[in-house]
Amino acid sequence: MRHRPRAPLVDRRAFLKAAGSVFLAGLAPGAARAMLATDAVFATAYADRQGRYGIALLSETGRLLHALPLPDRGHDIAFDRTFGRSAAFARRPGTFALVFDHAGRGEPLAIAAAPGRHFFGHGVFSPDGRLLYATENDVDAAAGRIGVYDATDGFARIGEFPTHGMDPHELLLMSDGRTIAVANGGIETHPDYGRAKLNLATMKPSLAFLDRETGALVERHELSPDLHKLSIRHMDLDARGRVWFGCQYEGPALDRPPLVGTVRPGEAMALLDMPPDILSGLRNYIGSVAANPAAGTVAVSSPQGNRMAVIDATTGTVLAVRSLTEVCGLAADRDGFLATTGEGRIVPVSGGEATLPDHVWDNHILRIG
Structure with a gap:
C-alpha cells in the first residue's frame, strides 16, 4: 500500500x-x-x-x-512532520541515534545500532511517521544497508535491505512517498580503523533508487570508470523531482573532476559543467547540498574550499559564489539559503x-x- x-x-x-x-x-x-x-x-x-x-x-x-x-558527535537530523519529532544520527562510524519530541512529550529515546552495524549519519522518516530508515554499514560484509525502525514500537529495529553499494551516506524520500534515493559513496571503512579509507583503488560509487516497502532495487546509476574515485555523498530534491548530488574526490588533488550532478528514475546521470575557476575553488569536496524548490535554485558548499555556490536548477548556471570559512551547513529559507x-x-x-x-x-x- x-x-x-x-x-x-x-x-x-x-x-x-x-x-x-x-x-x-x-x-x-x-x-x-x-x-x-x-x-x-x-x-x-x-x-x-x-x-x-x-x-x-x-x-x-x-x-x-x-x-x-548528545553522547558524541552528531551529523544530520531527520524530521518527522507528522508527529513533530526529530532523529539525530551519530557521525560515521557512530552507533547511536537520538529521537526527541518537539513538544517534550517524554524523554529523548536513544537507538543503538544493531550488532555488526554502524550508522552513516543520515536517516529519513516515512511520510506517515511510522517508520524510520537509516543508512548503515554491514561491517563484516563491507556492504551498505538500510535499517528499518518501527516508530510505533519504541523504534525497534524490524528489518533491513541492501543499498546495492558500499558506504551509503545520505538518503532521500522521493515525491511518490515510496521510493528512496541513496548515495553509495563506494568507500570501504571498518570501525577497527576509525575513519580510514581502505579501498580507494577499487572504490565504486553509485546512486540507487529503492522501494522502501519491499526493499527491491528500482534503478542503480554508476559514474563512468574514469570517475570511480568520485564518492557520491549528499543530495537534495528539486521542484521537478530531480535528485541533485554532490561528490568528494579521492583522486589526485590537482585533478578537477565535476563535483555536482543530477539524476532521476528513468533518466541517465548528468554531471554539471561548472566554470573552471568556480570548480577549482570547491577543492574537490562538496560537503552539503540543499535545494530551494520555491526559488528554483540549488546550493552546494565546500568547507575545504571555504565557499558556497548557488545554481539555477533549470539551466545549471552558477548564479552566485560566496566565500565563507569552513562553510558546510545549508538549508533553504525564503528565496535563498541559510x-x-x-x-x-x-x-x-x-x-x-x-x-x-x-x-x-x-x-x-x-x-x-
Whole structure:
C-alpha cells in the first residue's frame, strides 16, 4: 500500500502548535520570546569549545533557541512532520541515534545500532511517521544497508535491505512517498580503523533508487570508470523531482573532476559543467547540498574550499559564489539559503550574520519549522 506524498514544511504557527506550551516552557525566557517572533526554526548538530556535543535549534536570524545534549558527535537530523519529532544520527562510524519530541512529550529515546552495524549519519522518516530508515554499514560484509525502525514500537529495529553499494551516506524520500534515493559513496571503512579509507583503488560509487516497502532495487546509476574515485555523498530534491548530488574526490588533488550532478528514475546521470575557476575553488569536496524548490535554485558548499555556490536548477548556471570559512551547513529559507560554518557563524538570507563562538556547527542544518 502506498503512503501519501511528503508533506510540505510546516510554518512557524503550525510548528508552535505542534510543539505547544511544554516546548516553550522548556526554553529560557529570551529564547521563548525569540521562538514566538521567529519566522523559521532550524536544527543542527554542534560541538562546543568544552568538548560537549548536542543538537541546537536556531532562529532564522541565528539566535540559539534550545540545545539538547548528545553522547558524541552528531551529523544530520531527520524530521518527522507528522508527529513533530526529530532523529539525530551519530557521525560515521557512530552507533547511536537520538529521537526527541518537539513538544517534550517524554524523554529523548536513544537507538543503538544493531550488532555488526554502524550508522552513516543520515536517516529519513516515512511520510506517515511510522517508520524510520537509516543508512548503515554491514561491517563484516563491507556492504551498505538500510535499517528499518518501527516508530510505533519504541523504534525497534524490524528489518533491513541492501543499498546495492558500499558506504551509503545520505538518503532521500522521493515525491511518490515510496521510493528512496541513496548515495553509495563506494568507500570501504571498518570501525577497527576509525575513519580510514581502505579501498580507494577499487572504490565504486553509485546512486540507487529503492522501494522502501519491499526493499527491491528500482534503478542503480554508476559514474563512468574514469570517475570511480568520485564518492557520491549528499543530495537534495528539486521542484521537478530531480535528485541533485554532490561528490568528494579521492583522486589526485590537482585533478578537477565535476563535483555536482543530477539524476532521476528513468533518466541517465548528468554531471554539471561548472566554470573552471568556480570548480577549482570547491577543492574537490562538496560537503552539503540543499535545494530551494520555491526559488528554483540549488546550493552546494565546500568547507575545504571555504565557499558556497548557488545554481539555477533549470539551466545549471552558477548564479552566485560566496566565500565563507569552513562553510558546510545549508538549508533553504525564503528565496535563498541559510548557511552555517565550523567557526560558529550563522549566515541568514536576510543579510548580516550571527556568531556563537562557543559552538562549532556540524556539516548539516535542517529547517524543521
